[in-house]
Amino acid sequence: MTKNPSKTATGSKKPPFYITTTLPYVNAEPHIGFAMELIRADIIARAKNLAGHEVFFNTGTDEHGLKIFQKAKQNHKEPQEYVDEAAAKFKELLPLLGIAENVAGITFKFVRTTDTDHIAAAQEFWKIADKNGLIYKKNYKIKYCVGCELEKTESELVEGKCPLHPLMELEVYEEENYFFRFSVYQKPLMDLYGRGSVSGSSGVGERRDGDGSPVTTPFVVPSSRLNEIRAFVERGLEDFSVSRLATKMPWGIPVPNDPAHVMYVWFDALVNYISTIGWPTDMKKFDKWWVESGGAVQYCGKDNLRQQSAMWQAMLMAVKLPPSKQIIIDGFITGEGGVKMSKSLGNAVNPLDIVKEYGTDALRYYVARELHPFEDSAYSPDKFKESFNAHLANGLGNLTSRILKMAETNGIKYDLVAEKEFAESAEYKTLLEKYSEGLDKYDIQQASNSIWDLIGATDKIVQERQPFKKIKEDRAGAEKDIKELLARLHMIGTMLLPILPETAAKIVGLVEKNKMPEAPLFMRK
């Protein structure tokens, strides 16, 4: 088997591919950050599917825990009622973002941590980890600020005091909790990070893709995040609490054989990555999507680095399951000037407002090309509008109009001979390499840039060869030019398929039917 999917011989089966987002916690409205994560995962899912892989695409909602319990109470609702409504809201987002819910070859799943099969899976997971000796009970010191009437974590304290009530002594009491033996996984985790990394490959038990080829990209992408988690694990790990007293916080999955405790939400939520693909009841399905595929590619924000790349991996080891395939870390979307987005600052952006004004593909374009694939990026309405006008209206949309107008009025049709010729050109090969390499590295911006390189080069050709003028004295020459332009446009549409599915399908369709768009693809704003 070859490592490069594009080199796989026709007919040989490509391994299944599994990609997932994190499950957003439903204590707040869907925000732009989650929309971004979903769009990116969707682009990768579609691209893999188009490249011939069968794809499983998972997303959903995380619905247990104290914050949700409190939020439900605030709204005078039962927790279940509250999360049902919240989950529905997140689900509504999917079609507006153009998520591949109904695409042939992509199995889409929206998992909720309150689903009965997820609850059963989380309990089974706990039982196995417990049986393997990785869960134990111990007294846990709680620091309680009487002033706030709240428990305080170490990170909330300033010099050992509650910053809001620095004159009051914290009450300390002990509570029995279950703990996970995270500490024993320091070495195994370091090994995991070492393997498959570009530089420090150990050569032993390398991570393998479903077809047996070694995974050559780092376990955590980008590699700066891999360094970060490595440094964190290297400093030593402490066991972490994985339960809460049900009397204090009943909204969670009951701990097996101990109804006095519920699972801590992280422990519960992370299991979704395998419960969603049938573990532990449908092991055939699980094997396909977790074992044959080489595990999940997990998109998450940088605040999730530890949970995804350390805690979850250790948990998998505790139940003797193979690790995830890769963790892809996103940056955050910030407001203008890199200021954190927040409701209180009033600079939070609702993805639905953008979709309403500009359309689904415009938002997808912005995420794909204007946001840094791994670092923080600033969003501003002005920037959005500028890039929309420059690249979607003036760039892609206008190019489509001008080429199809020439083709339609002169009755010149797209044909495969011209397309084949262009596909064999050095120009196209270079672009395609940039495009595929970008997608392989999860650098969606690079992949998108290659398409806009082609758009720019094609605009230039129209200007230089002037087929609209040439047609008057040299019909054959102009026809050849226009056929090449049509081939180029067709190629642009094809490359755009995973990124702007709706627009891409439209372009491909128009070229094949030799029809000029009835209305501009993107109206200048």
Next chain:
RNA sequence: CGCGGGGUAGGGUAACGGUAACCCGUCAGGCUCAUAACCUGAAAAUUGCCGGUUCGAUUCCGGCCCCCGCAACCA
């Protein structure tokens, strides 16, 4: 000395030892197939500060200043 990332034209980014590149915006010219779109050209950066290594540093080393995450049970 907690850990990590970063400071490059008006804005956003790239290059990472050898004339500082790209996109947006601005200005001038060209074209008329196209969505006042498109093409060409120009202006615009002493690459955070100070010192060192080097024939030569944005790029390597040391120090300093500033910004942004994280610092574990916060989902």
